[in-house]
Amino acid sequence: MMALLDLFHALGDPTRLRIVHLLRAMELAVGEIAQVVGQSQPRVSRHVRILVEAGVVERRKEGNWVFLALSRDENLTPLFALFGKVTPSDGEALWQAADLARLAAVRNDRARAADEYFTQHAEEWDAIRSLHISEGEVEAAMRSALSGEAIGHLLDIGTGTGRMIQLFGPEAERITAIDRSPDMLRLARAKLPGDTPDRYRLVMGDFTALPLENAEADTVIFHQVLHYAQAPETVIAEAARVLSDDGRLLIADFAPHQREDLRVRDQHARLGFSDAQIKTWFAAAGLDMVSERTLPGGELTVKIWLGRRHRAQVVPIDAAALKGRTA
CATH class of the missing domain: 3.40.50.150 (Vaccinia Virus protein VP39)
Structure with missing residues (x-):
């Protein structure tokens, strides 16, 4: 019973629902989520902690970054599938669309950083490829x-x-x-x-x-x-x-x-x-x-x-x- 209470408590918040929707789209760092939802990183971290403690989200440290992804627990697969099946209300549809638009900007930032890195190291790689x-x-x-x-x-x-x-x-x-x-x-x-x-x-x-x-x-x-x-x-x-x-x-x-x-x-x-x-x-x-x-x-x-x-x-x-x- 406690596990179910923890699970539904974790999902019973608009911001945490937004985080789950975002992680259905891609793995994200805490700072990237904060950027998308327009909240401070400490506040987002508190929401993430609740999701992690309930087993909904997994965290992974990578250097100085912490990345988040939906749990790979097979028992939660039907729950995550439900997010794509329930028709959102008009208000929910608006914030989902806005979040996904800002998420596209995060993707663009990643791609831009990658392009800059390639440009800086192109000569080194070209020297070996030649x-x-x-x-x-x-x-x-x-x-x-x-x-x-x-x-x-x-x-x-x-x-x-x-x-x-x-x-x-x-x-x-x-x-x-x-x-x-x-x-x-x-x-x-x-x-x-x-x-x-x-x-x-x-x-x-x-x-x-x-x-x-x-x-x-x-x-x-x-x-x-x-x-x-x-x-x-x-x-x-x-x-x-x-x-x-x-x-x-x-x-x-x-x-x-x-x-x-x-x-x-x-x-x-x-x-x-x-x-x-x-x-x-x-x-x-x-x-x-x-x-x-x-x-x-x-x-x-x-x-x-x-x-x-x-x-x-x-x-x-x-x-x-x-x-x-x-x-």
Whole structure:
């Protein structure tokens, strides 16, 4: 009874209802909600605390920011669906429309910040891209490697600017994207579509300790990320841990090279990988090498490796032998 009282008490306030409506549209920071509803951040924080304590809203810290999303508790799914089915009164319709208009402005602010960041760092990224085959051809090879099977739950490790979310997100059932940088996560978040926010989860984390349970992901992608790992074999093993049976791990990175400036200037811990290295690390992590593809072009050669998680082997029980041992 108390849980129900807490739940309905949490929703029994106009501002808190507005917050829930906004979070149905997208994940938001407390300051962004304050901007939309036109109230002070401390006041919004008090409303958020009530929603969190009732289990309606989840909070997630990301650097110095705190982001909010609707609870993923399946028991609350029918409740959130009700928000889209009940016809609002004329007054409610007006404030919903006004809130959504201001929410569009928040989206525009995110996109503007992303554009500014891209402009500031364009020369750095262009310098690396000029050394290898075009990104379009790399992405086409990645799509080809994963074609023919469902993506399922996609885990994008080191999402950066969120390009893999854009590329594979429409085909995935849901997406978890991880990056160590709050700035990068804000850039990626600016690219999320606004129609299905519940499919996307952007989380600050490290590839050596993924914030996922065992066998939770169906497809894992490392796009130009593995060369930042001091111990790539450990990172691959951690990715394999979260893969479901028959789940796939796709790695796009460089073949061995001698561009020492990338280590010094761009913090590359590894100057590329050989097929033998990846195959050995796959095997140690319980992955089969499904395919590898070489994309030469320029001073750096891009490689695409695809591994598959071993299906758990069930050893059949010999009933006769078992009877003999227990007789």
